[in-house]
Amino acid sequence: MNENKEVLAEVKNLRKSFPVNKGMLWRRRSGAVRAINDVSFNIYKGETLGLIGESGCGKTTLSRIMMGLTDATEGEVLYKGQQVGAGAPSAFRKEVQMIFQDPYSSLDPRMNIRRIIEEPMRIHTKLSARQKLDRILFILEKIGLDEDALERFPHEFSGGQRQRIGIARALVLQPELLICDEPVSALDMSVQAQILNLFKQLQQEMKLTYLFISHDMSVVKHVSDRVMVMYLGRIMELAPKRKLFGNTLHPYTSALMSAIPLPNPELRRARTLLEGDLPSPLNPPAGCPFQTRCPKAQAVCRTRMPALQEAEKDHFVACHLYSGEAGA
Amino acid sequence: MNMLLSVRNLKTYYRSGSSVVPAVDGVSFHLRKGEVLGIVGESGCGKSTVARSLINLLDKSNARIEGGEVLFHGEDLMKQSRKAWSRIRGKKISMIFQNPQSALNPVYTVGDQIAEALTVHQKMSRKEARDRVVELLKLVGIPEPESRLTNYPHEMSGGMQQRAMIAIALACHPEIVIADEPTTALDVTIQAQILALMDRIRAQFQMGMILISHNMGIVAEMCDRIMVMYGGVVVEEGETAAIFAAPSHPYTKGLLASIPSLDEDRDTLYAIPGSVPRLTAPVGHCRFAGRCAYAKSKCWESEPPLIEGENGHRSRCWLMEAPDRGHDDERE
Numbered sequence: 001m002n003e004n005k006e007v008l009a010e011v012k013n014l015r016k017s018f019p020v021n022k023g024m025l026w027r028r029r030s031g032a033v034r035a036i037n038d039v040s041f042n043i044y045k046g047e048t049l050g051l052i053g054e055s056g057c058g059k060t061t062l063s064r065i066m067m068g069l070t071d072a073t074e075g076e077v078l079y080k081g082q083q084v085g086a087g088a089p090s091a092f093r094k095e096v097q098m099i100f101q102d103p104y105s106s107l108d109p110r111m112n113i114r115r116i117i118e119e120p121m122r123i124h125t126k127l128s129a130r131q132k133l134d135r136i137l138f139i140l141e142k143i144g145l146d147e148d149a150l151e152r153f154p155h156e157f158s159g160g161q162r163q164r165i166g167i168a169r170a171l172v173l174q175p176e177l178l179i180c181d182e183p184v185s186a187l188d189m190s191v192q193a194q195i196l197n198l199f200k201q202l203q204q205e206m207k208l209t210y211l212f213i214s215h216d217m218s219v220v221k222h223v224s225d226r227v228m229v230m231y232l233g234r235i236m237e238l239a240p241k242r243k244l245f246g247n248t249l250h251p252y253t254s255a256l257m258s259a260i261p262l263p264n265p266e267l268r269r270a271r272t273l274l275e276g277d278l279p280s281p282l283n284p285p286a287g288c289p290f291q292t293r294c295p296k297a298q299a300v301c302r303t304r305m306p307a308l309q310e311a312e313k314d315h316f317v318a319c320h321l322y323s324g325e326a327g328a
Numbered sequence: 329m330n331m332l333l334s335v336r337n338l339k340t341y342y343r344s345g346s347s348v349v350p351a352v353d354g355v356s357f358h359l360r361k362g363e364v365l366g367i368v369g370e371s372g373c374g375k376s377t378v379a380r381s382l383i384n385l386l387d388k389s390n391a392r393i394e395g396g397e398v399l400f401h402g403e404d405l406m407k408q409s410r411k412a413w414s415r416i417r418g419k420k421i422s423m424i425f426q427n428p429q430s431a432l433n434p435v436y437t438v439g440d441q442i443a444e445a446l447t448v449h450q451k452m453s454r455k456e457a458r459d460r461v462v463e464l465l466k467l468v469g470i471p472e473p474e475s476r477l478t479n480y481p482h483e484m485s486g487g488m489q490q491r492a493m494i495a496i497a498l499a500c501h502p503e504i505v506i507a508d509e510p511t512t513a514l515d516v517t518i519q520a521q522i523l524a525l526m527d528r529i530r531a532q533f534q535m536g537m538i539l540i541s542h543n544m545g546i547v548a549e550m551c552d553r554i555m556v557m558y559g560g561v562v563v564e565e566g567e568t569a570a571i572f573a574a575p576s577h578p579y580t581k582g583l584l585a586s587i588p589s590l591d592e593d594r595d596t597l598y599a600i601p602g603s604v605p606r607l608t609a610p611v612g613h614c615r616f617a618g619r620c621a622y623a624k625s626k627c628w629e630s631e632p633p634l635i636e637g638e639n640g641h642r643s644r645c646w647l648m649e650a651p652d653r654g655h656d657d658e659r660e
């Protein structure tokens with residue numbers, strides 16, 4: 001299925017650690033948080049790749065590296081075959097845009113909506129005033145806001161409307177890849193549905209590719225073509241949506257699904273509750289990071305991290321249960 | 329009988345500049361012993377204001393209870409003195425907040441804070457208090473409780489802090505626990521642990537619980553009855569199974585249809601048009617009318633009362649009143 005697809009972005013053996021300083025006097029380097037640990041995957045043109053995981057799994061760090069906002073410690077990110085980061089070609093800066101979680105803090109309160117949407121074009125293009133206005137009006141219509149919104153300021157809008165404005169700002173440069181970091185988490189339920197529908201509609205109309213990050217499994221399932229599950233800086237499972245949900249391989253993915261309260265009282269079910277807390281990324285367990293909470297952990301899991309491998313066609317999993325190393 | 333709490337026509341308004349926000353505008357409900365009542369609704373619909381009114385924790389500078397009564401053991405909580413409240417809050421009725429960081433005191437150890445909750449209401453020796461604290465920490469599933477006694481809140485993870493908060497809330501075996509978004513700040517796997525814990529303890533001590541959430545999944549799993557709020561009023565109330573199987577208010581229907589589902593595939597979600605309006609008192613129409621596909625002129629002329637249907641199911645919608653309720657939902 002993926003062979004004939006065009007690769008838009010490639011992430012190769014990415015690592016990112018943040019040094020953690022302790023001790024006031026000499027700022028001794030006492031360790032490092034490994035936010036991203038040997039992560040590799042592709043994003044194909046036109047798809048929505050969903051990324052799901054709990055706090056500390058590296059979601060936001062990954063998106064910042066992909067945007068070129070943070071440098072990787074090791075490995076690389078290629079966009080259309082070219083390296084992302086400082087000195088990336090200007091095409092990259094236009095074609096890859098980001099949508100943030102918080103529609104309140106991500107818009108400058110002193111700018112009116114016209115300025116907010118216009119700003120990226122002033123920085124990245126040489127369009128005339130007329131051309132800019134045409135684009136603004138085009139985008140405004142796409143995202144479902146009236147023209148009279150232009151002269152108003154962010155505080156005059158609801159959360160859902162502000163998220164629409166954030167989307168407009170990201171779309172005005174006609175990007176190809178949109179990195180969406182928890183774009184609906186701050187929204188109310190009824191507004192969340194509007195914005196999710198808008199994402200789908202825009203994708204069809206503007207041929208967009210999304211990396212869609214969320215902690216909400218149902219949202220990820222709704223929007224994605226493929227889904228990637230991360231835990232403590234590592235990819236645990238990556239598969240087309242139907243395979244990931246229909247034939248879940250990794251015990252962590254199963255646990256995540258079992259933990260979600262379903263809005264259907266008839267489905268109240270016996271859960272497999274995970275014991276214990278998420279380990280600290282400062283001091284991750286040896287071997288597989290999930291072994292401390294995994295109901296299926298075996299001896300090998302405590303010493304060696306399993307590689308991410310293709311257990312079935314297009315279905316990748318990093319778990320010794322499928323590596324032939326653990327007795328099933 | 330086993331009625332624990334009965335709230336009648338509670339009104340709590342906030343003054344904000346020159347306008348008056350009818351945050352809670354005539355809310356009535358009851359809670360039985362051992363029952364879990366869910367309050368759901370979107371941000372700003374008044375859930376937390378209901379909770380803070382019940383437990384007398386409103387911001388006195390701009391919040392005012394405009395009316396209503398809250399009967400607890402036959403006494404109106406709205407008429408209690410400050411002194412009386414200090415014997416009720418924490419002992420008879422306690423509260424679990426969304427954000428354990430802000431509810432726990434950063435300068436005291438967790439052990440001290442739980443001990444304080446115990447000794448405010450009961451006399452006991454230091455040794456007794458310590459033993460009780462260890463017992464409580466064990467009850468809420470904190471491993472190695474003896475060594476956790478001396479932890480400060482920041483030395484614990486979010487999930488642990490929330491367990492400690494639950495321990496404080498339960499210290500005196502209250503009859504009612506009000507939990508306002510108790511797991512919203514937590515990761516899903518930790519949320520599942522905390523919900524299971526709350527459910528186990530509630531059953532063990534036969535407490536009544538009011539669980540506030542904006543998450544339909546959580547109330548579906550935890551609650552016996554559900555109250556759906558919109559714009560400061562209850563728009564629908566009923567048994568959990570009935571709310572989900574046969575919602576009657578257009579808002580509830582819309583909400584349920586707008587949730588992306590894990591067990592089915594839908595290409596587009598139903599989306600309630602518009603957004604939650606900012607209301608000012610007094611409100612003389614159905615608060616949902618501006619977003620409702622079925623709104624007719626009557627809905628703009630007067631606000632519907634909660635109309636009672638079968639099995640105590642109540643819905644604040646003029647459509648309920650029609651002799652034939654032939655408004656089969658074309659959105660479903």
Ligand SMILES: Nc1ncnc2c1ncn2[C@@H]1O[C@H](COP(=O)(O)OP(=O)(O)OP(=O)(O)O)[C@@H](O)[C@H]1O
Binds near residue numbers: 349374376
């Ligand atoms: N201290 C306050 N001063 C003024 N207005 C307030 C205050 N607290 C709440 N409000 C207003 O009262 C209404 C109800 O707020 P409340 O916090 O009870 O809602 P909620 O249902 O708990 O929302 P959320 O889901 O966001 O917690 C809102 O319009 C809110 O803006």
Ligand SMILES: [Mg+2]
Binds near residue numbers: 377508
């Ligand atoms: Mg609240």
